[in-house]
Amino acid sequence: MKRRPTFLLSMLAFGFAFFYVPILSMIVYSFNASRLATVWGGFSTKWYAALWSNTKVIEALMLSLKIALVSATIATILGTLAGIALVRMGKFRGRTLFSGLVTAPLIMPEVITGVSSLIFFLLLAQWIGWPAQRGFTTITLAHITFSMVFVTTIVQARLLQFDRAIEEAAMDLGSRPWQVLFDITLPVISPAILSGWLLAFTISLDDVVITSFTTGPGSTTLPLLIWSKVKLGVTPDINALATLMVLAVGLGVVVAGIIMNRTEARRLADERLAYRTNG
Amino acid sequence: MADTAFLRIEGVSKTFGTFHAVRDVTLSVAQGEIFALLGGSGCGKTTLLRMLAGFEEPTAGRIYLDGKDMAGVPPWLRPVHMMFQSYALFPHMTVETNVAYGLKHEPMSKAERADRVREMLDLVQLTQFAKRKPHQISGGQRQRVALARALARQPKLLLLDEPLAALDKKLREHTQFELMSIQERTGVTFIVVTHDQEEAMTLADRIAVMDKGEVRQVGSPTEVYEFPANRFVASFIGSITTFAATVVGREDGQLRLKVADFGTEVLARDVAGITEGQAVTLALRPEKITISQARPEAANVVEGVVKDLAYFGKDSLYRITLPSGALVQVHAVNARRGDEAARVADWDDKVWLSFEPGAAIVLGD
Numbered sequence: 001m002k003r004r005p006t007f008l009l010s011m012l013a014f015g016f017a018f019f020y021v022p023i024l025s026m027i028v029y030s031f032n033a034s035r036l037a038t039v040w041g042g043f044s045t046k047w048y049a050a051l052w053s054n055t056k057v058i059e060a061l062m063l064s065l066k067i068a069l070v071s072a073t074i075a076t077i078l079g080t081l082a083g084i085a086l087v088r089m090g091k092f093r094g095r096t097l098f099s100g101l102v103t104a105p106l107i108m109p110e111v112i113t114g115v116s117s118l119i120f121f122l123l124l125a126q127w128i129g130w131p132a133q134r135g136f137t138t139i140t141l142a143h144i145t146f147s148m149v150f151v152t153t154i155v156q157a158r159l160l161q162f163d164r165a166i167e168e169a170a171m172d173l174g175s176r177p178w179q180v181l182f183d184i185t186l187p188v189i190s191p192a193i194l195s196g197w198l199l200a201f202t203i204s205l206d207d208v209v210i211t212s213f214t215t216g217p218g219s220t221t222l223p224l225l226i227w228s229k230v231k232l233g234v235t236p237d238i239n240a241l242a243t244l245m246v247l248a249v250g251l252g253v254v255v256a257g258i259i260m261n262r263t264e265a266r267r268l269a270d271e272r273l274a275y276r277t278n279g
Numbered sequence: 280m281a282d283t284a285f286l287r288i289e290g291v292s293k294t295f296g297t298f299h300a301v302r303d304v305t306l307s308v309a310q311g312e313i314f315a316l317l318g319g320s321g322c323g324k325t326t327l328l329r330m331l332a333g334f335e336e337p338t339a340g341r342i343y344l345d346g347k348d349m350a351g352v353p354p355w356l357r358p359v360h361m362m363f364q365s366y367a368l369f370p371h372m373t374v375e376t377n378v379a380y381g382l383k384h385e386p387m388s389k390a391e392r393a394d395r396v397r398e399m400l401d402l403v404q405l406t407q408f409a410k411r412k413p414h415q416i417s418g419g420q421r422q423r424v425a426l427a428r429a430l431a432r433q434p435k436l437l438l439l440d441e442p443l444a445a446l447d448k449k450l451r452e453h454t455q456f457e458l459m460s461i462q463e464r465t466g467v468t469f470i471v472v473t474h475d476q477e478e479a480m481t482l483a484d485r486i487a488v489m490d491k492g493e494v495r496q497v498g499s500p501t502e503v504y505e506f507p508a509n510r511f512v513a514s515f516i517g518s519i520t521t522f523a524a525t526v527v528g529r530e531d532g533q534l535r536l537k538v539a540d541f542g543t544e545v546l547a548r549d550v551a552g553i554t555e556g557q558a559v560t561l562a563l564r565p566e567k568i569t570i571s572q573a574r575p576e577a578a579n580v581v582e583g584v585v586k587d588l589a590y591f592g593k594d595s596l597y598r599i600t601l602p603s604g605a606l607v608q609v610h611a612v613n614a615r616r617g618d619e620a621a622r623v624a625d626w627d628d629k630v631w632l633s634f635e636p637g638a639a640i641v642l643g644d
């Protein structure tokens with residue numbers, strides 16, 4: 001009786017440890033007073049203070065946030081439209097090809113995406129003189145193209161289990177297809193769209209590969225900054241920076257989880273109430 | 280009459296690929312009528328309804344509503360509203376906003392709109408649930424919201440796809456009468472799809488019985504029950520026993536049939552289109568047959584033995600074996616009281632069955 005749980009539990013513990021011990025040690029060492037990353041020199045928060053006064057870090061953070069915000073928003077709009085078109089337009093010519101094209105970037109090595117984006121921008125610069133130099137715009141465009149795919153996939157999955165009858169009901173009641181889209185379809189799938197946006201945002205925020213291909217002088221995002229600093233050796237301020245990012249992401253996940261649990265619990269309670277006060 | 284009908288469906292067919300979902304249907308429905316489309320699962324009822332609402336274009340044929348050809352008219356421009364099989368309420372809107380949704384396309388003031396919504400919620404007795412979301416109300420209430428929403432714009436024609444299928448039996452019976460009274464008050468023409476023959480009989484002024492995409496008979500509930508046009512309709516509506524027969528003669532408005540299973544000849548109501556010598560089907564409803572111990576004085580008398588009987592209190596169902604081995608179902612009302620009188624006959628009793636010529640249905644197919 002007792003054996004199997006023990007085995008399973010130790011497997012579970014091992015799995016979790018594999019993933020979380022590095023992160024935990026990183027967090028612990030971010031409070032290390034010593035300058036050496038691997039020697040414990042007592043507790044201190046000085047690296048956090050150092051980060052705050054490091055304008056390079058703050059600038060990189062701001063750039064990353066700006067890119068993530070813009071690219072996630074545009075990717076969400078385009079990705080949602082593509083998802084709706086794929087599910088709703090029925091059988092149009094080249095539909096299989098198109099949906100294949102949409103999902104291909106999901107499995108395409110990032111290096112390929114990065115290189116092809118770079119070549120494209122170079123060619124474009126040669127032909128039409130734009131973009132004259134790479135930076136915010138080119139990074140954002142590259143992020144849109146690959147994070148849009150994730151939004152499309154999420155929206156598509158949501159739409160496939162969507163009851164089409166409610167769209168037909170709206171049409172039946174006098175709404176044209178575009179009104180139905182805004183009145184019914186988008187509001188109903190808005191949670192999926194929101195999670196698509198969040199995904200696009202985080203993908204953009206921590207991307208290194210594609211960003212490094214499409215960036216230019218003076219445009220250093222936070223992941224690029226960390227990457228370049230680490231090449232010179234791991235210092236405790238990197239630990240501190242990474243810890244802050246873990247904290248931010250963790251907080252986001254927890255908040256999203258709480259909100260979703262709440263609404264679900266609320267819905268169930270409502271349904272029970274409905275049957276009790278059944279008129 | 281066909282030319283002045285409110286809704287005319289002329290030779291409408293719908294094929295999906297090579298599959299015929301609806302086949303050459305011609306119907307006309309009068310204004311203010313409750314018309315039922317009755318048929319088994321997959322016989323094309325929903326497809327026909329969807330063509331009326333404009334979600335599907337007919338492959339062939341025409342639909343005229345109030346004299347206007349509906350070909351190419353999109354759903355949002357048709358004065359036809361539909362109540363969906365799944366109700367299809369908007370999950371993110373309250374009961375009130377669901378009902379008000381169609382009204383945003385009407386040229387009316389805010390106050391008028393609010394009045395109409397209140398009136399509709401009143402009609403379906405849901406005023407106290409106005410602020411709830413669809414998942415916060417019960418199934419029966421959702422059904423009423425769907426009805427109120429479809430009626431709010433005052434359509435000329437209301438299509439109801441299995442409106443009561445999702446309700447339990449008790450609620451269904453209650454709601455049937457509610458639907459009828461709402462139809463009476465609003466005067467809107469209803470087309471109700473159902474696979475439940477009792478529901479069709481209760482609700483409808485006229486019924487179209489469908490099978491495999493075709494309409495097999497159109498008529499009042501009495502007509503389709505008492506005068507079925509073919510074997511499909513006869514056996515689909517109510518229970519019935521059928522026998523192979525041959526027409527041997529015609530005498531004062533009656534047909535004389537030779538029925539092998541009876542070993543005798545019987546008289547039946549004459550039907551147009553039947554010729555002498557033709558092989559036909561004789562169909563008898565269980566409640567139209569009288570069972571007795573002594574040989575009765577009647578036009579049609581057949582001998583048999585009680586094989587099975589089920590006593591239900593107010594009535595009994597007998598299964599009688601004829602000399603040929605064929606089985607007949609007989610339904611008898613237990614009018615008399617007392618132990619021995621409760622049943623007309625017992626197991627293995629020799630009995631006589633009799634029926635009026637008028638109650639015998641002769642089917643040409």
Ligand SMILES: Nc1ncnc2c1ncn2[C@@H]1O[C@H](COP(=O)(O)OP(=O)(O)OP(=O)(O)O)[C@@H](O)[C@H]1O
Binds near residue numbers: 298299300319326474
């Ligand atoms: N879009 C479609 N493509 C292909 N076949 C279809 C389509 N819609 C309906 N059918 C087929 O047409 C036939 C009739 O379908 P329909 O939905 O009209 O049946 P129904 O009478 O409403 O049945 P039920 O009582 O089960 O609702 C079915 O065999 C169905 O599989």
Ligand SMILES: [Mg+2]
Binds near residue numbers: 325326364
């Ligand atoms: Mg159906």
